[in-house]
Amino acid sequence: MRVPTELLSDRSPAATTLVGRAAELGRLTRALGLGSDVTPGQSGPLRHALVAGDAGIGKTRLLAALGEIVVVSGRRVTVGHCLDFGDASLPYLPFTEIFGQLQAEAPDEMAAIARRHRAIHRLLPDERALPDDLTGSAGHVARTELFDAVARALDRLAADRGLVIMIEDLHWSDPSSRDLLTYLLTRRFEHPVSLVVSYRTDDLVRSHPVRAVLANWSRLNQLERVDLPPLSEADIEQVVAELRPDLAAADVAAVVRRADGNAFFAEELAAAANVRGMVPSDLAGLLLLRLDVLSETARQVVRVAAVAGRQVGHELLAEVADLPTAELDQAIRGAVEGQVLVGRNDGYVFRHALLAEAVYDDLLPGERVRHHARYVQALAKPGIGGTAAELARHARAAHDIPTTIRASIDAGDEAIRVGGPDDARQHYRNALQLAETNPIPDVADQTAGLAALTIKTADALETAGHLDQSIDLLRDRLTDPAMTGTVRASLLQALAASLLYSDYDLDERTLLTEALELIDPERDRELYCKILSTRARSFMTRGRYEDAIESAQRATALAKELGLRRTVAYQTILLAKIKQRLGDPEASIRETERVRDTAAAEGDTATELRATDQIGSIRFEQGRLADALAAFERGVERATSIGRRWSPHGLDSSVMAAQTAFALGEWDRTLELSAGDEHVPDLSRANLDLGILAVRAGRGEVSGFELLPRLRRWWRYDAMTIINSLPAVELYACVGDFDAALELYDDLREATDRAYGQKFIGKVRMSGVLLAVLTTAVMSGRDAAPLLDRAEHAVVSATEAMESFQKMRPPGPEAYAWLARVHAEHARFRAAIGSPDPYADQVAAWEAAVLGFATYPQLFESARSKARLAAVLLCGEADDRRRAQELIAEAGQVAHRLGARPLQQELAALGVRPRPPAGSADTNPLTTREREVLDLVADGLSNREIGRRLVISTKTASVHVSNIMAKLGAESRTEAVAIARRHGLLG
Numbered sequence: 001m002r003v004p005t006e007l008l009s010d011r012s013p014a015a016t017t018l019v020g021r022a023a024e025l026g027r028l029t030r031a032l033g034l035g036s037d038v039t040p041g042q043s044g045p046l047r048h049a050l051v052a053g054d055a056g057i058g059k060t061r062l063l064a065a066l067g068e069i070v071v072v073s074g075r076r077v078t079v080g081h082c083l084d085f086g087d088a089s090l091p092y093l094p095f096t097e098i099f100g101q102l103q104a105e106a107p108d109e110m111a112a113i114a115r116r117h118r119a120i121h122r123l124l125p126d127e128r129a130l131p132d133d134l135t136g137s138a139g140h141v142a143r144t145e146l147f148d149a150v151a152r153a154l155d156r157l158a159a160d161r162g163l164v165i166m167i168e169d170l171h172w173s174d175p176s177s178r179d180l181l182t183y184l185l186t187r188r189f190e191h192p193v194s195l196v197v198s199y200r201t202d203d204l205v206r207s208h209p210v211r212a213v214l215a216n217w218s219r220l221n222q223l224e225r226v227d228l229p230p231l232s233e234a235d236i237e238q239v240v241a242e243l244r245p246d247l248a249a250a251d252v253a254a255v256v257r258r259a260d261g262n263a264f265f266a267e268e269l270a271a272a273a274n275v276r277g278m279v280p281s282d283l284a285g286l287l288l289l290r291l292d293v294l295s296e297t298a299r300q301v302v303r304v305a306a307v308a309g310r311q312v313g314h315e316l317l318a319e320v321a322d323l324p325t326a327e328l329d330q331a332i333r334g335a336v337e338g339q340v341l342v343g344r345n346d347g348y349v350f351r352h353a354l355l356a357e358a359v360y361d362d363l364l365p366g367e368r369v370r371h372h373a374r375y376v377q378a379l380a381k382p383g384i385g386g387t388a389a390e391l392a393r394h395a396r397a398a399h400d401i402p403t404t405i406r407a408s409i410d411a412g413d414e415a416i417r418v419g420g421p422d423d424a425r426q427h428y429r430n431a432l433q434l435a436e437t438n439p440i441p442d443v444a445d446q447t448a449g450l451a452a453l454t455i456k457t458a459d460a461l462e463t464a465g466h467l468d469q470s471i472d473l474l475r476d477r478l479t480d481p482a483m484t485g486t487v488r489a490s491l492l493q494a495l496a497a498s499l500l501y502s503d504y505d506l507d508e509r510t511l512l513t514e515a516l517e518l519i520d521p522e523r524d525r526e527l528y529c530k531i532l533s534t535r536a537r538s539f540m541t542r543g544r545y546e547d548a549i550e551s552a553q554r555a556t557a558l559a560k561e562l563g564l565r566r567t568v569a570y571q572t573i574l575l576a577k578i579k580q581r582l583g584d585p586e587a588s589i590r591e592t593e594r595v596r597d598t599a600a601a602e603g604d605t606a607t608e609l610r611a612t613d614q615i616g617s618i619r620f621e622q623g624r625l626a627d628a629l630a631a632f633e634r635g636v637e638r639a640t641s642i643g644r645r646w647s648p649h650g651l652d653s654s655v656m657a658a659q660t661a662f663a664l665g666e667w668d669r670t671l672e673l674s675a676g677d678e679h680v681p682d683l684s685r686a687n688l689d690l691g692i693l694a695v696r697a698g699r700g701e702v703s704g705f706e707l708l709p710r711l712r713r714w715w716r717y718d719a720m721t722i723i724n725s726l727p728a729v730e731l732y733a734c735v736g737d738f739d740a741a742l743e744l745y746d747d748l749r750e751a752t753d754r755a756y757g758q759k760f761i762g763k764v765r766m767s768g769v770l771l772a773v774l775t776t777a778v779m780s781g782r783d784a785a786p787l788l789d790r791a792e793h794a795v796v797s798a799t800e801a802m803e804s805f806q807k808m809r810p811p812g813p814e815a816y817a818w819l820a821r822v823h824a825e826h827a828r829f830r831a832a833i834g835s836p837d838p839y840a841d842q843v844a845a846w847e848a849a850v851l852g853f854a855t856y857p858q859l860f861e862s863a864r865s866k867a868r869l870a871a872v873l874l875c876g877e878a879d880d881r882r883r884a885q886e887l888i889a890e891a892g893q894v895a896h897r898l899g900a901r902p903l904q905q906e907l908a909a910l911g912v913r914p915r916p917p918a919g920s921a922d923t924n925p926l927t928t929r930e931r932e933v934l935d936l937v938a939d940g941l942s943n944r945e946i947g948r949r950l951v952i953s954t955k956t957a958s959v960h961v962s963n964i965m966a967k968l969g970a971e972s973r974t975e976a977v978a979i980a981r982r983h984g985l986l987g
Contacts (some may be wrong), residue, residue, distance in 0.1 A: 017242065018065040019263070020235030021058060024051075024226050028066050031224035032164060032194045034073050048185055050217065051198040053228030056264030059198040062228065063166050066196065075162035075192065078102055081349065082173040083309045084357075089174035090389045091420040092123055094167050095150060100125040101345055102157060113156055117149035122418060125385065142603050143176075143419020144641035147183045155189050162192035169310070170199035171210055176420035178213050179643060185220055201227075212680070219952055230261020239263050243270045271339070287358035290340055297327060298334035305341065306359035307371040307394075311349035313385065319378035320371065372398035388414055392427065402441045405431045409440075409453065412460065419643035425460035432457050451477065451487045455494045462498060465646020465681035468717060471498050475506075489518040490527055497534045500541060501648040503719040503755045508538050529558045533567055536574055543808035545578050552578075569595050569607045573614055580618050581809040589618055605642040609635055613649040616656060621812040623856040625664050632657035636673075646684045654684075655720065658691030665859030667695045667898055668929035671959070672952060686714045690724040697727030697734070698860055699963065700901040704731050708744075719755040722748055723762040726769055734902045738777040742790075745770055758797075759804035761811070764818045767798035771825035775832045784833040791829050798822040817852030821865065824849040828868060842872045843880075860903075863894035867907055874910060884910075896925040899963050925967050926985065933960040938977045938986055 018025065031047040053059050063079075070077040078101045080094030090096075103110040103124060114120045121127045123146075157163050167173075167181065184195060204211050217223055231239070236256045240247065247255070247270065259266035268287060291299050304321045305312045318328055332348065335341040340355065341348045350356035363371070375394040379386040388410035395403035412427035431440075432453050443449035454477045461470035474495040477483060483491060492515040496508035512535050521528040532555035539548035552571045559567035572595050580588035596611035616631030632653045639650025658673040674691035689707045696704030708728055714721045725748060732741035745766070752760050771794050778784045802819055805811055824845040827837045836842065846869035853862035866887040873884035888907055895903040926934060929950075936946045946957040961973065968985075970976035980986050 018058075018061055019238050019242075020231040021062050021065070021228070024062060024228060025065055025069075027224060027226050028062070028196070029069055031226075032066075032070070032196070033192070034069055048195045048220075048223045049197070050214075050223055050225045051196065051228065052201050052225065053198075054202040054230075054262065055200050056262045057228045057230065058263045059200075059228060060168060061263065063168065063196060063198060067164075067166065070164045073162075075164055076105075076157065077164045077166065078105075079166040079168065081311060082167065082169040082171070082177065083311065084169075084172040085309065085389065085393050089423050089426070090387055091174050091176035091415050091418050091423050092146075092180060093174065094177055095180065096123050096125055097345075098165060099123050099153075104345065106157075109157065113153045117153055119146040119149035120153055122146060123150070142605055143179075143643045144605055144638070145603060146418060147180055147641060150180060151184060151187050151189070154184070154193050155191050158189065158191035158193045163194070165193070165195045167195065167197045170197050170213075171203040171208070172310075173210065174420070175209065175422040176415070176418060176643070178210065179419075179640075182213065182216065183641070185217065185223060218947055219950075221949055231263055232261070236261060236263070236266045239266050240270045243267055285358075287355045288362055290338060290355065291359070294334050294338050294340065295331065297323070298331040298338070298340075301328065301331040302335050302340055302359055303363060303367070304371055304374075305335075305348060305350070306356045306363070307368065307375060307397075310356050311344065311347055313347035315346075316375070316378055316384055316386065317348065319381065319384060320374040322374075369398055373400065376400055376403055387411070389423075389427065392430065396430070401434055401438045405434050405438065406441045408434075409456075412456065416460065421460050421464040421643050421647075425457065425464050425466070428453065428457035428460050445487075447482050447484075448487050451483060451491055455490065458494060458498065462501075463644055463647045465651065465684045467498060467501055467648065468683055471495065471502060471504060474498065484518075486519055486524055486527065489515040489524070489531070492518075493527065493531050493534055496538070497530075500534070500537050502717055504717055505754075508534070512538065525558065526562055526564070529555055529562060529564060529567060532558065533571060536571065540574060540578055540581075543581075545582060545809075548578055549575065566604060566607055569599060569604070570610065573607075573611055577614055577618075580621075583810050585618050585622055589615060592618070605638060606644070609638050609642070609644060609647075609653070610649050612638060613653045613656075616653065616660075620656060620660060621814070623813040625660050625857055629657060629660040629664065632660060633673075646681050651684050651687060655687045655690065658688065659694070659724070662691060662694050662698075662860075663858045665894065665898060667698065668927065668960075670695050682710075683714060683718060686710055686721050687718065690721065693725065694727050697731040698902070699899045700731070700734050700905075702731070702735060704728060712747075715751045716754075719752065722751045722755060723766070726766060729769055729773060730902075733773040733776050736780065738773070738780070738782055741773050741777075745773070759801045761801050761805040761815060763801035764798045764815055764822060767794035767801075768818050768821040768825055770794045771822060771829050775825065775829045778829070778832040788833070791826065795822060795826050813852070813856035814858070817849070817856040817858070817861070820845070820848040820852040821861070824865070824868065839872070839876065843869070843876070846872055859894060860898060860900065863891040863900075864903060864906075867891040867903065867910070871910055897927050899925075899927055899930065899967065901966075926964060930960050930964050930967075931985070933957060934964050934976065934980055935986060937961060937964070937973050938980070 028049050028051070031049045033047075051059050051062060067077050067079070078098050080096075080098040082094050083090070099110070099120065110124075114124065119142075154163060154165065167177075170178070170181075173181075181195070181197065184193075199210060199214075204214075218225075233256050236259050237252060240252050240255050240259075244252075255266055255269040259269060268290060271290060271293075291302060294302065301317070301321050301323070305317055307320075308316065318325075321328055321331075323331065332341065332343075336343055336348075339351055342351055350359075360368070372394045376391065376398050378384050379391045379394065388407045392404055392407035392411050395401075395407055408427045408431035412424040412431065415421070415423035415427060432450075435450055435453055439446055440449040440453065454473060458470040458473050461467070461473065474491055478488065478491050478495065492511045495506075496511040496515070499506055499508040499511070512531055515531050519527055519531070532551050536548050536551035536555055539545070539551060552575050556568055556571045559565075559571070573592055576588045576591035576595070578588075579585075579591070592611050592614050596608050596615065599605070599607035599611060612631055612635040616628045616635060619625070619628035619631060622628075635649065635653030636645070636657055639645045639647065639653060644650045645654065654673065654675075658670045661667070661669040661673055670691045674688045680688065689711060693704050693707050693711070695701075696707075705728065708725065711721050711725050715725075725744075729741050729745045729748070732738070732744060749763075749766065752762060752766070756762070771791060774787045774791050774794075777787065798819060802811065802815060805815065824842075827842045827845045830836055831842065837845075846865060849865040850862065850869055853865050870884040870887040870891070873880040873887070876884075888910060891903065892907050894900070895907065932950060933946055936949055941949065943957040943961060946952075946961075950957070961976075964970075965973070965976050968976050968979045970979055977986075
């Protein structure tokens with residue numbers, strides 16, 4: 001069916017000119033390198049832009065005006081829209097619209113690009129179809145490949161005259177589109193490519209996912225943010241006068257009063273038949289006044305269009321409206337001329353999203369169901385197009401349960417294929433909720449189908465970072481008495497595999513044993529292979545290396561027979577890890593790197609991520625922290641690029657990158673890696689908080705206590721959150737609350753005992769921290785008698801933990817460093833209670849601790865060990881006292897750079913003013929990042945502007961400013977700058 005081409009104008013014939021936005025338009029043109037005297041092909045420096053404002057404030061009108069300037073400049077411009085589909089979001093929808101426009105404008109050029117970058121096929125309107133309609137040319141596309149293809153395609157399209165991409169209504173965007181936008185905004189293009197993104201500020205409630213995205217974008221100095229405030233009364237009067245020059249002054253004043261600075265509200269009021277007294281107070285009633293001037297047929301077509309959402313294709317609208325062509329054209333023309341719809345490309349869009357919502361809400365329940373049912377029928381016809389997510393949304397609203405289940409599963413599969421686990425988990429959950437009480441279409445064995453859907457949903461939850469929800473879902477399904485035999489075995493295996501990433505109160509060995517009893521290895525070969533693979537991981541985790549090797553080898557042989565390449569790769573990675581644990585880390589690294597490189601070459605990003613994370617872990621255990629950080633950061637990048645940032649290996653890379661940066665003394669980098677302002681899944685957030693806690697405790701910031709309640713919640717499920725909550729014990733001691741410190745320590749010890757047993761290797765570090773706290777308590781006047789048994793038990797606990805670990809595998813240098821520290825701290829405790837060891841023994845103990853943290857280069861612990869060695873040496877001969885001064889200077893320099901106030905106070909208590917090492921002129925107490933921040937404060941920048949300049953969050957910038965003021969003893973930013981100038985601390 002043809003599209004009436006005369007209706008495809010992007011501008012309404014009665015649209016007003018741009019009013020009251022000259023300043024904002026000027027900022028946008030400058031950001032894009034444009035100007036009023038631009039000639040085609042010329043441009044200035046390029047940036048991207050973010051336009052924010054309430055609904056109806058004039059964002060679309062502003063972008064339309066900007067688009068006209070872009071066209072005059074000679075650049076190409078194209079627009080994509082995000083739509084409100086509720087739970088059934090469509091991955092990459094605005095980009096599908098954009099590439100559809102570009103395909104229509106430059107078919108030959110787009111065809112060439114699609115041939116060169118095959119992933120683009122997944123976004124072309126004609127090829128982005130329901131799964132049953134997909135051709136082999138599309139196939140599976142890795143998320144990273146798709147992102148790279150989009151960027152390269154846009155770059156190529158911009159080669160001759162530049163390209164401006166506009167994305168409207170970010171607040172309705174799907175997670176995948178947001179991730180792709182983030183990728184593009186941070187990408188360096190070879191040719192002039194600019195993105196302009198708009199969103200509604202009043203839609204962003206506290207929990208809205210776009211808030212986290214905007215927090216990240218606020219760090220990009222290449223992004224210009226333009227906020228649209230309400231228009232002035234004079235501007236609203238101009239809008240009304242242009243639309244209704246016939247209105248009396250009193251009527252104009254009424255419109256101005258009711259519009260409250262909102263241009264769209266003013267237009268709607270001015271267009272109403274009676275603008276005074278008869279306008280409904282609620283927005284929906286106001287918006288629906290526009291429909292009063294339309295014919296009944298036009299109103300019916302508008303209602304049908306509203307059921308589709310903000311926009312609808314012509315073919316789909318025609319199929320659902322079911323009107324003769326001429327009558328349909330006349331109705332659409334009336335809607336366009338009545339400023340309800342705007343023709344765009346091959347379909348129509350509501351002039352404002354609020355209007356579409358109001359029309360939809362005004363439908364009677366029966367009308368909605370019937371219209372949605374018509375959309376379901378239309379989408380099922382060949383040639384209409386559409387996606388599984390669209391079909392699922394309409395089917396759910398039409399109460400068509402079988403179609404909803406089938407389409408939701410298909411939509412989840414599609415989201416997984418393009419790297420959208422957040423979208424997938426919601427689609428699968430929608431299907432699962434209905435499948436609990438309704439049959440799954442086209443599935444012979446309903447019990448097996450329900451189990452398979454449960455596992456799909458659990459996998460998507462785990463990949464999206466909701467491991468706890470994944471485990472709970474599988475556990476709940478296993479309580480269903482219908483789950484028997486092989487079906488139950490598949491659920492047991494899936495649960496066991498997930499448990500190995502957690503510390504739940506379930507033993508995966510019991511689950512796997514039961515699973516093996518339920519299957520026939522000859523009949524259920526693929527499931528048997530999965531069980532063997534999971535058993536191998538279980539055995540390795542528990543130090544049963546011979547059993548792990550045997551299971552992994554059997555799983556590998558069977559996987560090769562079945563053609564399960566990823567299983568083979570995973571088992572190779574596991575066997576390499578065992579080599580490291582048995583004392584051959586370099587062989588382990590070589591084999592893991594080989595798997596990683598092969599996976600990268602084949603586009604198997606999940607395997608590449610797992611291998612990369614393992615390489616980082618091995619280097620971390622070796623004490624090669626710089627190499628470990630590089631590997632972990634690569635893992636974070638890869639995980640982010642494929643939509644797996646919060647999957648088990650993506651999260652581990654993120655957390656370990658932050659922990660490694662902390663050990664290296666890169667504390668500001670730790671805060672940045674910990675994504676303090678980013679909205680992430682709860683379990684991931686708790687793990688990231690560990691890095692923040694370490695920095696706050698090291699700096700003596702009591703705000704670290706705020707993190708404890710969130711961390712405690714996860715102690716039962718993730719032991720990483722237990723051992724790494726230890727800095728809070730030191731923070732309590734730092735503020736003199738020794739009762740709270742010891743109570744928290746006892747809670748941590750009990751939690752680790754439950755998770756790992758009493759001889760957990762982490763007890764070595766825990767004992768070292770406890771002894772330091774006990775010593776500080778005694779030195780602060782606390783009665784030593786009740787603490788004596790604790791001190792002795794700490795030494796015994798550390799020794800037994802090390803001996804137990806040595807029976808499994810060789811410990812790494814970190815364990816030896818902390819064991820040396822335990823003995824040194826014990827000697828320090830005995831000296832504090834008046835029973836000192838011989839001077840030479842004390843020196844030897846602390847020399848061993850200093851050497852330990854040189855072998856394992858943990859900068860902060862090295863500095864603390866040097867400070868405490870210096871405290872002993874100050875009691876010695878002249879040479880020892882001179883050495884003590886050198887150590888104090890070294891430790892003091894580290895303390896200043898890190899902003900570690902507790903360590904500075906400890907050094908000050910020694911009675912020797914810390915000085916830099918000989919030959920160093922660096923007496924600045926500020927860290928490198930703090931110096932950068934102070935320079936920008938001196939330039940008059942706000943915290944938000946500092947965050948943009950340094951690509952950090954506003955909150956992180958605020959923390960730096962607070963630290964600077966504390967270190968300089970300043971009461972205000974101005975005083976801090978003045979003090980810094982007096983002491984020559986400004987760059």
